[in-house]
Amino acid sequence: MKIIVPMAGRGSRLRPHTLTIPKPLIPIAGKPIVHRLVEDIAGVINQKIDEIAFIIHKDFGTQVEEDLVAIAEKLGAKGTIYYQEQPLGTAHAIMSAKESMSGPIVVAYADTLFRADFTLDTTADSVIWVKQVEDPSAFGVVKLDGDRITDFVEKPKDFVSDLAIIGIYYFKSGETLRAELQYLLDNDITKGGEYQLTDGLENMKQKGLRFVPGKVDEWMDCGNKNVTVETNSRMLGFLHNDGENMISKEARIENSTIIPPCFIDKDVVLINSIIGPNVSLGRATHVTESKIKDSLIQTHAHIKNADLDNAMIGNHASFDGNFKSISIGDYSVLE
Missing domain, CATH: 3.90.550.10 (Spore Coat Polysaccharide Biosynthesis Protein SpsA; Chain A)
Incomplete structure (x- = not known):
């Protein structure tokens, strides 16, 4: 085949x-x-x-x-x-x-x-x-x-x-x-x-x-940002119901809460944050003093002081601010 x-x-x-x-x-x-x-x-x-x-x-x-x-x-x-x-x-x-x-x-x-x-x-x-x-x-x-x-x-x-x-x-x-x-x-x-x-x-x-x-x-x-974020949420739900472990043991989690279903990749750092439900955090992403739900974050992103909902953030992006529903691409900086 x-x-x-x-x-x-x-x-x-x-x-x-x-x-x-x-x-x-x-x-x-x-x-x-x-x-x-x-x-x-x-x-x-x-x-x-x-x-x-x-x-x-x-x-x-x-x-x-x-x-x-x-x-x-x-x-x-x-x-x-x-x-x-x-x-x-x-x-x-x-x-x-x-x-x-x-x-x-x-x-x-x-x-x-x-x-x-x-x-x-x-x-x-x-x-x-x-x-x-x-x-x-x-x-x-x-x-x-x-x-x-x-x-x-x-x-x-x-x-x-x-x-x-x-x-x-x-x-x-x-x-x-x-x-x-x-x-x-x-x-x-x-x-x-x-x-x-x-x-x-x-x-x-x-x-x-x-x-x-x-x-x-x-x-x-996965046609546009909103439906892609929704698809990410639905897939997380399916995988969670299938019993799949989606939180890496190599993530560093300090004084933070994870509300399932969430995908947390290796080398992710969470400090003083609330993550979930329906959030994917790609490898080596750092999140500090933030709340994130129903969002898709790719690799090596840095997020501070955020309250995100229905957000999509690209690889190596940096976000620090009050915007809630955002879509920023790779290597973007919004501070």
């Missing part, structure tokens, strides 16, 4: 945090989004992962590439890097990794997390992960006939289904998907100037391939 992860976008809605690192490498509950994503996929498919192919922009840099390869290796898989130099649509992005499209594959967009408890139907030609939503008009949705997907509808104005496509797909044959997407590119079949995966899926369905849904219990977005 192979996993293909398109992630060449810069994540402009999450700036300033994505000015220095790609959105999929931002940590949620102490672990990069893309790391959690591929772990969760591995848990659902319950098969050995041979390769994880990451599709990035060439400007991301060697450190990002090394970090991604390391994520794959932690799962016992080969990590491969491909480049998408122009944003020409979902089908174009996936085809950037066409050399890895063989055998069974999972395609997963790296800006979403999920919780699911279902058995992958590997007899189907394709499984599309979906989640029931209140407002399907904002999403691409699928229509069902029994357990078979009959239609893909993009942002329907009239109700046709409330099962939204979350951006994770299984294909029994990577070769079949590659051939269909290559057909789109060769014949310049676009919508809005972009090559779309859904056009390839529709062609496959018209040829009689069987598509079935994989329904997830939870779907968490």
